[in-house]
Amino acid sequence: MGAFVAALPAELAQRTHVWSDVEGTYVADAFFENFHTPESAWKVNAQTIAGYIRNRVAHGELRNWTVALVSIADRADDDAALSSAARK
16 A cells, blocks of 8 residues: 555645546556455455456546545544534
């Protein structure tokens, strides 16, 4: 996951990272192909998903992605702000 994120251009939205126009082949090859799912997860397999994405890209679909790495800290800050506002 670290190499996948490190190779994406740095754009920051609060503390949550969001990248636009990420190539579908990059998502398939750099993320899903390297993501290991347990053998018991026969319905959801990262390598199968990677193959599906590559197939769809070859047919003109799923070519550009928006990738988000959502920070748990953002949610905690949002929850704290809502709680504080509710007390006022």
